Amino acid sequence: MTTPAYAEIGITTNFSFLRGGSDPRAYVHQASILGIPAIGIADHNTLAGVVRAYKELDNDKVLHKPKLLIGARIVFVDGTPDVLVYPRDRAAYGRLCQLLTRGKRGDDITRIEKGECHLAFADLLEFSEGQLLVLTLPHRFDPAQALDVLAKLKGSRAAGVWLAASLVYRGDDRRRLARLDDLATTAKVPLLATNEVLYHHPGRRPLQDVLTCIREKSTIDAIGRNISAARSTTSCARR
Amino acid sequence: MIHALDEAAERLGLYIGQPLANARAMCPDLKVFDADVAADAKTLSDIADWCDRFTPLVALDVPHGLFLDITGCAHLFGGEAALLRTLVRALDRQGFAVSAAIAGTSVCARTLTRQATGTIVADGGEAAAIDQFPVSALGAGEAITTGLRRAGLKTIGDVASRSSHEITARFGARFSTLLAHALGQGDAPINPRKPLPDYIVEKRFAEPIATDTMIAMTLSRLADTLIASMEKQGKGARRLEAAFFRTDGVVRAITVETGRPVTRSAVIDRLFRERLDALADPLDPGFGFDMVRLSASRTEIVVQEQRDLDAHVHDNDEIAALIDRIAARIGGKRVVVHLPQDTHIPERAVWSAPAQHHLAAAMQAEWPVRTESEPPLRPLRLFDKPEPIKVPFATVPDGPPHQFTWRRALHAVVRVEGPERIAMEWWQQDGKQLTRDYFRIEDAEGLRFWIFRDGLYEGETFDGEGKPVSPNWYVHGLFA
Structure with a gap:
């Protein structure tokens, strides 16, 4: 197989509780099989998954060792779309950790329940120095809000800002991509391709669906359209 | 094997279950007809229909018997004796050999019919009435009857004189219950063919x-x-049923159902008129009907509502009334409302439900709303079955075809949108189906199609030897 010139940077592992369907190690192996040069683990408000992925690189069975990018997906409580944060150096990594700590511990006034993470967009801007930031947008998005967020990200001390472009397979991908392209041109940020991966292999779909049911406190028969039946963000290879 | 025989044959000593060759040997000029169990059952059920005129509670006692529960009905026909006479004579005239009896319990009455047809036994007289009959009259089965005879118990009276635990120990609990019922101690409930309607007028x-x-x-x-x-x-x-009893014994029942409880006779009138007009085989009066019965087999409590001055509520009522009338004409299952279902699968996304029962649900149904400036993503109507199309080549892996052949016409693809990927619901029965990629397609003439590729490239479609093959393409609907 020829090596695709594509790096998957939007990977969600099972360290994003009830969201990711595969272990970080499984992604490392899958990337090796598919010959993907680099993978970026970005779990919801945590760095916990990257440790396992990093350790797995020592495994002899991983023939093509992908470059491992360490980051996190920052999910905000104030309605801002998710931002993938990849620190560029050790100092920026420290700031990312500080950001996550604030989200999980709260400040002196408010205490945060264990397992929750409360971050506002302003918090990210405060710790953005030296970070590579990728804004991801949902299937339907508000262009004005997205433009505003991009402008603020660009205005911060971040080392780079991108707009994620992914296929959601809902039938209107081309129109959505065109809109994203417009947005990127207006905001003067480059587009970055990602698949927003939730599991490493198509065989994991049933597991993923069951996780969704548990998260939504529903059953597989009752969940109906809440399940992402149209999603095929499967193996990193579809490009 | 002899299945049934008439009196003359019985007198010659033939019996049911006798091999035909033996019977022929005993009686060379025996007339033989093939047994037709289905026709027998049909005739019995027809007679039961006819018997509906005496009481709504008629039960089949296969293969040849009928139970009629005439509690409270006899006086309408001039008393039990007169009823029995009317019934037997009418059936006799139609050429049936009938033996009938009236008793306090169904088992006792059945025992009587085997030995003393035409008997009427008053309550409490059961034991005395069947005392002298041979044990075979109980109809308990060959083994038990023979067993009783061997034990020297020839008549029912003999058996009744033994203590019941002896009988139970020797012949089983079932037989001792049967005996008790025959003697008028307790009764086996009969199992009427039709549930008793809530209201009957005739x-x-x-x-x-x-x-x-x-x-x-x-x-x-x-x-x-x-x-x-x-x-x-x-x-x-x-639910209303009109039954027409013809003089020659044929009964025709016609049913209408309504979506909401009917409380006005004009409505009933109208529904039946529609129904009778539209019957595929019209009501045939023959020599006339001697009885008409109207029954309400399903009723509901009607809540009297305070009407708004606003006309909307009335609109709804009128739709319901219209649906009832159309349903009376063409059948309830053919008038449907569409209900949205919570699934991605196109075939299952809409359920066509009988309108009479689901009108209220349909009125409140929440359909997925289309955002403004979005085109319709799915056709309004899908084909019953997706129709295969020939696709010479398509963009791999996720792309649309460049041209395709559908119903022998070649269509060049001009505009495309998609794919919309729909993975089948693996937890359903038919969940092993392939993932589909749907495309909205416009051809050179401006026709718009909704087509899909059944299965992904590489990995979902295989031929018989497990080698991957190209998936098939289908048209699933047309956009208006």
């Missing part, structure tokens, strides 16, 4: 009626009476 005619106008008039009078009796209890009818 009209008998000394002179049979045959004209449409008379039938219509009778129905509307019956409807008035029915409504009056239901109104007293605040009920309305959801």
Whole structure:
């Protein structure tokens, strides 16, 4: 197989509780099989998954060792779309950790329940120095809000800002991509391709669906359209 | 093997279950007809229909018997004796050999019919009435009957004189229950063919009626009476049945169902008129009907509502009434409303439900809303079955075809949108189906199609030897 010139940077592992369907190690192996040069683990408000992925690189069975990018997906409580944060150096990594700590511990006034993470967009801007930031947008998005967020990200001390472009397979991908392209041109940020991966292999779909049911406190028969039946963000290879 | 025989044959000593060759040897000029169990059952059920005129509670006692529960009905026919006479004579005239009896329990009455037809046993007289009959009259089965005879118990009286635990120990609990029922101690409930309707009104005619106008008039009078009796209890009818009893014994029952409880006789009248007009095989009066019965087999409590001055509520009522009328004409299953279902699968996304039962749900149904400036993503109607199309080549892996052949015409693809990927629901019965990629396609003539590729490239479609093959393409619907 020829090596695709594509790096998957939007990977969600099972360290994003009830969201990711595969272990970080499984992604490392899958990337090796598919010959993907680099993978970026970005779990919801945590760095916990990257440790396992990093350790797995020592495994002899991983023939093509992908470059491992360490980051996190920052999910905000104030309605801002998710931002993938990849620190560029050790100092920026420290700031990312500080950001996550604030989200999980709260400040002196408010205490945060264990397992929750409360971050506002302003918090990210405060710790953005030296970070590579990728804004991801949902299937339907508000262009004005997205433009505003991009402008603020660009205005911060971040080392780079991108707009994620992914296929959601809902039938209107081309129109959505065109809109994203417009947005990127207006905001003067480059587009970055990602698949927003939730599991490493198509065989994991049933597991993923069951996780969704548990998260939504529903059953597989009752969940109906809440399940992402149209999603095929499967193996990193579809490009 | 002899299945059934008439009296003359019985007198010659033939018996049921005897091999035919033996019977022929005993009686060389025996007339033999093939047994037709299905026709027998049909005849029995027809007779049961006819017997509906005496009581609504008629039960089959296969293979040759009928139970009629005439509690409270006998006086309408001039008493038990007169009823029995009428029934036997009418059936006799139609060429059936009938033996009938009336008793306090069904088992006792059945025992009587085998030995003393025409008997009427008053309550409490059961034991005395069947005392002298041979044990075979109980109809307990060959083994038990033989067993009783061997034990020297020849008559039912003999058996009854033994203590019941002896009988139970020797012949089983089932037989001792049967015996107790025959002797009038407790009764086995009969199992009526039809549930007892909530309300029944009927009209008998000394002179049979045959004209449409008379039938219509009778129905509307019956409807008035029915409504009056239901109104007293605040009920309305959801299901009505009109039964027409022809003089020659044929019974025709016609049913109408309604979406909401009916409380006005004019409505009943109208529904039956529609139904009778639209019958595929019209009501055939023959020599006339001597009885018409109207029954409400399903009723509901009607809540009297305070009407808004606003006309909307009435609109709804009118739709319901219209649906009832159309359903009366073309059948309830053919009038449907569409209900949205919570699934991605196109075939299952809409459920066509009978309108009469699901009108309220359909009125409140929440359909997925289309955002403004979005085109319709799915056609309004899908084909019953996706139709295969020939696709010479398509963009791999996720792309649309460049041209395709559908119904022998070649279509060049000009505009495309998609794919919309729909993975089948693996937890359903048919969940092993392939993932589909749907495309909205416009061809050179401006026709718009909704096509899909059944299965992904590489990995979902295989031929018989497990080698991957190209997936098939289908048209699933057309955009208006």
